[in-house]
Amino acid sequence: MKLRRESHPLVVVGAGPAGLCAALEAAEAGLPPLVLDEGSRGGGQLVKQIHRFFGSREHGAGKRGFQIAEELVSGCLGKGVEIRLGHKVLGFFPDGRLLVDGDEGVFVLQPGATILATGAVEKSFPFPGWTLPGVMGAGAAQTLVNQHRVMPGKRALMVGAGNVGLIVAYQLLQAGVEVAGVIEVNRAVGGYAVHAGRLRREGVPILLRHRLRAAEGKKEVESVLVEDMERGTWKRFSVDTLCLAVGMAPQAELAAMRGCRLVYLSELGGFLPWHDRAMRTDRPGVYVAGDLAGVEEASVAMDEGRLAGLAAALDAGVLDPGEAAERMEEVMDRLELLRGGPFGEPRRKAKERLCSMTGLVTGGAGRKAGIRGRTGRR
Amino acid sequence: MPEVMSSEVVVIGGGVIGAAIAYYLCREGAEVMIVEEDDLASGASGACDGFVSLQTKAPGPHLRLAMESAQLFPELAEDLDVDIEYRRCGGLLLATSQEQMKELRGRAKALKAEGLEVEILAAGDVKDFLPEVGKEVKGGSYCPLDARVNPISLTLGLAKKAQEMGATILRGCKVENIVVTNNRVREVHTTAGSIHSRRVVCAAGVGSNQIGKMIIVDVPVLPQRGQILVTESREPVLKTLVAGAEYLGTKANIQALMPADAESAKLGLGFTAEQTASGNLLLGSTREFVGFDNQTTPEAMNAIARNALRYLPWVEDMDVIRSFAGLRPCSPDGLPILGTIKGIRGFYLATGHSGDGICLAPVTGVTISELVLDGETSLDIAPFSLYRFK
C-alpha cells in the first residue's frame, strides 16, 4: 500500500487573515488554491477576537475579528477556494512536498507553489511556578472565553501591557472573570492608549515597573508574587489564573524545514523567513505572509497575504505582469501607510532592513525587482 | 597564525569509535588528541538506535568481534561516570513467513556453533516477551545476550573519561591535510592549526573516504541513510529489542530475508524497535544510499510506521513526536575496516562499521589501541583489513 499522493498548483498553509487573503487574491487572479488549516474554523486567530478592528475598510476595520473571519471564509468559498480544516501539516520537505494529516488520512501533497501563513505562537518564559495549572498564555485565556465560552478561572492577573495583554484583560472582564491587574516591567504601557483607557475605566490597575516573580500554589495557581521594581518591595496577589502576554514569535518551523533562510529581527518577533517585498522567500515557489513574516497587526497580515497571492499568481504565469504590478503597488502603498505612526515605525524599519538584505535571491530585493520577480522563469 | 600542537596519537572523529579508541588509548597511558569536525556524537553515533545485538551478526569473525565487544560493556558501564543505560535486555528477531523461519533456524544453528546462546521461538512463545504481536508473525529467535545502550551517553561518557585521563578534544576542528614523509605520518593540518603526530587513527565514519584521499588511499566507505521514528514516552512496554527478519536481510544482504514488496526493498526497510530509558520507542529503519542527505522522508516515515504496525499492532495509538536519520559509514561487505595501511606507517583505520558502530565500539577501541601502541592485536583482525576488498 503506498502513501496517497495529491498535487495542487497552489497550496496555502494556514487559514488566518494572511492565508485567506492570499487565497482570495490568487483565486481572483485565476489560481484558486487549496488552503489547509489545523483548526476547526477558518479565520485563524480572528475567530477569538471579539473587539472591533483597527485599520481601514480593506481590512474590515470597525468590525469584530470573528466577523471578519466569517467574511473572509465566505469570500474564499465564493471564489472557488477549497479550505480543508482539521488538516495538520506534519512536514514541509526540502524537495517541496508537504506531509499532511487530515480526515482523509496522512498523505503527501505536491504543491506547484506554497504560501506559508502559519502565524505566530505566544512567547512564554520560565519562572518559579510557571508549570502550575492556571498559568497560561493570554491567547489561551482568550480562546477559552471567546471561542469556547468558558472561564479559565475566577480571578486573573495579566502580565504584559502590550495590546494583547490589554485587550485580553478587557475581554476576560467581559466574560465575567475578575482581573486583579495588569503588570508591566516597562515604564510605559506598550499597547495603544485607547486599550489601556478602556481597561482603566473599568477599574483595572495597570502597574508599571512591576515584575512577575512567581506563581504559587499546591495543585493550581493560588497566588502570584510580584516585585515592585521602583520600591524594591514584593506583593502577593490572590488570583487563580495568571496570563502571560509577553509577545508573539513567528511559527517558522515549516519554513525552516523547507530550507528557507531565517533571519532574526526582534522588532518582528524573532526568527522569520527572509522574504522580498512581494513575500517571496529564498526558496523558489515558497511565499510567506502574515505573522510568520513578522508579527504585526491583522490588517498588515491581510495585505501581506494579498501580496503573496499576487506574487504566486504572477510567478505561475496566470496573472498579467502589468496588472500584477499595479495591484501590488496599491497594496504596498497601503502597507507603507499601515506601518506609519509611532507604533508602526520600528516594524517598518525592520521590514526595510529585511528586504534590503541582498545576495539572497537572484533578481534582487528592490521594490521594482520584487515586483518583476521570476516571471517566466519558473 | 594557528598554533602548532603535538600529540602522541591523533584520533580523527569524535563519534563512538573515536571516543572508544581515545578512551582505551588513555587507559594505557597514551597522549591522545581527538579532532572532531562538528561535535561529539554529531554523526551516526548521535542518530541511531541503541542496539547491542549479537544474533544479527554474521557467524564467523564478525560475530566473534561482537561477542568480545559485548563482554566489555558491563565493565564500561561501571567505569564511565555517565549512565550509559546499558541493559542486557535480550533481543527478538521475528519472522513473518515460514521461509524466514527456516532461514532463522539455519542461522541460529550457525550462531550456536560459535558459542552464542540463541533460542528458536514458535509463534506462541513470542508472546512471552511481547504483550501482543501481529498476526503475520510466525515465530522468531531470541538471544538473551542482546543488550541496549544509550549511544549518545556512551559516546559522551567515553570522551569525558578519556578527557579526564588527559585526552584533548578539539571540537569544530576540521582536518585539512595529513602530511606523510618517508612513508610515515608526521603531521595533521587542521582548521585549528597543525598537530605533530606520528600516529593517526581515522575514525571519521562517513568522512573516512575524504580522509583517505589525503594520503591517497581509497577507503570504500559510503554513507547509508537509516531513518528512525521516535514516539512519545510510555511506561515500560518493550522489555527486549525487537527486529524483523527483513532487518537482517537488508543488513546482511540475505536474499531469503529481503522485504517482499518493491517499495520496501527500495527503502531497505527492516523493522527494529526498542524502548529507551526515557520511555520513548525508537522504531526503524531504512538502508538507503542517497549521499550525505540526512533528511527523513514521507515515504520512509509512512513505511516505518506501517511496518511497526505489522509487528506490534498495539503501537497504533502511540504518538510519533519526531523522526531522525543517521548516515551509517557503510563498507562494501558491511563489516568494519580495521588495521594499518600498506606503505604508510602510523596510519590506522577504524571505520566502516556499517551500523554496528555502537555494538563494536568497545572492541574496536581495545583492538586499535593495542595496534597503535604495540603493533599487534590479541584478536585477529585480518578479516577486517582494507585489502580484503582488493
Add this chain to the structure above:
Amino acid sequence: MKKGKGCEGKAPGMRVRGHPVLGEPPGGREITVFLDGKPLPAREGEPLAAALFASGIRVAHYAAEGREPRGPFCMIGRCTECRMVLEGKGMVLTCLTPAEEGMRLHTPGRRGKP
C-alpha cells in the same frame, strides 16, 4: 486587601453567561464524558479541555514522576500540556479533541496510578 472570590475551590459553573457582545453560547447538545471514571457534563463538539475548564478542572496530567500537576497553556495544540489519555485513542491533546458522548478520559502520570 480584598480576597479574590474565586480562589478557594472552583465549583462547576465556569461557563460564560450573558456575554455583552456574544450573547448566550450556541447550544451544543449536553453530553456526558467521564474523567477518571466520574461523569462530567460537556457540550458536544467543544474541545475536551474546555469541558474540563467548565467544571473548574485544570489539571490535565502529572509530570515529574507524578509530583507536578500540569494544565493547558496554549489552547491551540502547541504546548502539549493539555495531553490526557482518551480510552481507545491513547494520548490526545484535549484542547483540540472535540467532546463526544461517553468519552472516557484519564489523568496520566498521577502518582500511584498507572
Add this chain to the structure above:
Amino acid sequence: MGSEVTDETNGWQEAWEAAENGAVAVMDCHEEIPCNPCQEACPNGAIRVEPHVCALPRLDPGACNGCGRCVALCPGMAVFLLDRRERNGFARVTVPYEMGGKPVEGDVVQVVDGEGKALTEGKILKVRAWGGEAPTLLLTVRVPEEVALKVRGVRYRLIELDEGLEVENAPPLLDYPICRCEDVSLQNVRETLRSGVRSLLTLRRATRVGLGYCQGLFCQSSLREELAAAAGREAWKMGSFRVRPPVRPVKLGRLGGENA
C-alpha cells in the same frame, strides 16, 4: 469649561460649543494608529482622517448630527457624544458600552473618569445599539456640566483596587523546570553550561531539553538565553534545534495507515 479642553487639534473646543445645540461627537483619540473606521462611519462626512490612515481624526462639529455611529464603531472606544441642550448646568454624555449588566433605561450607574474613578452617579436616559450583528451599546447619561468632559464610561459596580498584599521578605526562589516536557530543571541546565557546553545540540544531548512532546518549542528561546549568558554572546546567535517532522504529534496508526 474651556480650560478643561486640552486637545484643540481634535476639535474639543468647537465640539463643546456646538454641543449647546445638540449632541456632537468628541474624539478622544491622541495616538497615530493606522485606523479610520470613524471616517467611514460618519454619514455626513464630518470626520476626516487625513492625509493618511495614521493621522488623527478631525471632526467638523458643524457637520456632525450626533448620530453616534462613530461612537459605536470606534475600535478604541475613544469617541463619545456631548449634548448641552438642556442649558441648566447639566449635560448628556453618550458613551460606548460592552460590559455586562444588560443596561436598560432608568438604571442608576456610576459614571467614571478615565482612571475608573467615580465622578457621579447618573441615570441612564437612553440605551441604543449600533454596529451590526454584535452591536455596541450607546448609553446616554445626564451629568453635571462641569464633569461632562471627564466622563469616559459607566459602571454598574465599583471594585476596590487590588494593590496586592505586601510581602515582608522576598521568599527564596526555588528551582523550576526550564523544559516542561522532559522536566529538565534550570539548575540542571546551568550546571551543564558550567561544564563547558556551548551549543543547543550538546545541551540537548546532555540534559534531554527539547526532546519531548512539544519539540522544544517552549524551551528553545529560554535555552538560547541561558546559553548566551554563559557564552557572553547574543541569544539569537546561539542557533536553533533542527526541525524534524512530524512538527505535530501524529498517531502511528495514522502515519502508517493505509489510505485509499
